[in-house]
Amino acid sequence: MEKVFVRDILAALDDLTGGRCVSGPEDYASGKNPFVVTKSSGIPGKAVTEMPGLVCGDPDMEVHKIAVMMTLTESAIELAAATGVNVIITHHPVADGANSGGVLLRTYLNLYHIAVFEVHEAFHGLHPGIPWLHGHKPIYSNICYGGIQGNIIHVGEVLPEIHTIGDIVHRLDALMDLETEDYILQAVRKYRKCSAVQETSMVARGKIILGSEDSKVKKLIHIFPHTGVLPEHIRSIVKEYPDVDTILASISRVYEGNPLLDVARELKLNFVCGNSHAMEIYENGVPLAAALRDHLPEVEVLIFREKIESIPLANVGTQGIRDYGDKISREYLHRKGN
Numbered sequence: 001m002e003k004v005f006v007r008d009i010l011a012a013l014d015d016l017t018g019g020r021c022v023s024g025p026e027d028y029a030s031g032k033n034p035f036v037v038t039k040s041s042g043i044p045g046k047a048v049t050e051m052p053g054l055v056c057g058d059p060d061m062e063v064h065k066i067a068v069m070m071t072l073t074e075s076a077i078e079l080a081a082a083t084g085v086n087v088i089i090t091h092h093p094v095a096d097g098a099n100s101g102g103v104l105l106r107t108y109l110n111l112y113h114i115a116v117f118e119v120h121e122a123f124h125g126l127h128p129g130i131p132w133l134h135g136h137k138p139i140y141s142n143i144c145y146g147g148i149q150g151n152i153i154h155v156g157e158v159l160p161e162i163h164t165i166g167d168i169v170h171r172l173d174a175l176m177d178l179e180t181e182d183y184i185l186q187a188v189r190k191y192r193k194c195s196a197v198q199e200t201s202m203v204a205r206g207k208i209i210l211g212s213e214d215s216k217v218k219k220l221i222h223i224f225p226h227t228g229v230l231p232e233h234i235r236s237i238v239k240e241y242p243d244v245d246t247i248l249a250s251i252s253r254v255y256e257g258n259p260l261l262d263v264a265r266e267l268k269l270n271f272v273c274g275n276s277h278a279m280e281i282y283e284n285g286v287p288l289a290a291a292l293r294d295h296l297p298e299v300e301v302l303i304f305r306e307k308i309e310s311i312p313l314a315n316v317g318t319q320g321i322r323d324y325g326d327k328i329s330r331e332y333l334h335r336k337g338n
Helices: 006-014 026-028 072-081 105-112 129-133 165-175 179-194 231-240 259-266 277-295 318-333
Strands: 053-056 065-069 087-090 113-117 136-142 153-158 209-211 219-223 246-249 268-278 301-304
Touching: 006 065, 006 113, 006 277, 026 113, 053 105, 053 219, 065 277, 072 105, 105 113, 129 136, 129 165, 129 277, 136 209, 136 219, 153 301, 165 179, 165 209, 165 219, 165 259, 165 268, 209 259, 219 231, 246 259, 259 268, 268 277
Parallel strands: 065 087, 065 301, 087 113, 219 246, 246 268
Antiparallel strands: 053 113, 136 153, 153 219, 209 268
């Protein structure tokens, strides 16, 4: 079987993204690659520059297994090292310390001989999969609406099988296999003897906020609230597409008090929340993994899926761990008023 090297992964990613990856320092420094983006909230020292391509690793290292995931964490690095994975491809950008357990990326990754790639903005807009999963076909798409990099907005016409906003929610429940997710959650609650355990895919599932299950839908605006979409963006799109009847928010969502809900009420639009970020591993991760498998069939490709549970402190771990936490807190960590 032909060997595959880290440089072959970069070539495959560059190919499947249509040449959007960074190939060298000249790409990064020149400003010519629009997908090399520095993002900052203005918090001192917290800016991160996205660099689609190889972030850390030896281009000449032979590849054994590839893992595709959303966001790099120390748990993922440990899982990779323990299971023979030596290439991790993350959707989201990677930063020293933040994505490597508080230590330097090179120190941690080189310890286990792991190479890391990121793609994020370079992968956006390449496929209509997220709209399809949500039951519509885009007739207009913009990945930089209002001049805001990453502010993706679609206007879509629903698929023939979608008639109501309830159909959208039920479609997502089925495609994301939330029946199995609920079964697993109930088993965890039973095993832990704690009904208060929560899990992201269940508590942040599809939900109708404005409208009812029977509300008709033909044309919708598909937004991603965390990317910077503003009420004036909605008003502008409705002027162009006055027959829009629904706003669909996915990846992130809105809650009462958000001005996007106010503009939906003002314009008499339904408002539906679709998949949350917890499901993007299916939406963007699985297509990316499938493309890599097709480019490099010699290498096994795995999905690293993150699952986050919420457990009350009184129920976490064993009694021994809870006693340990109490002891350390009491003897070493100062309390208010002490």
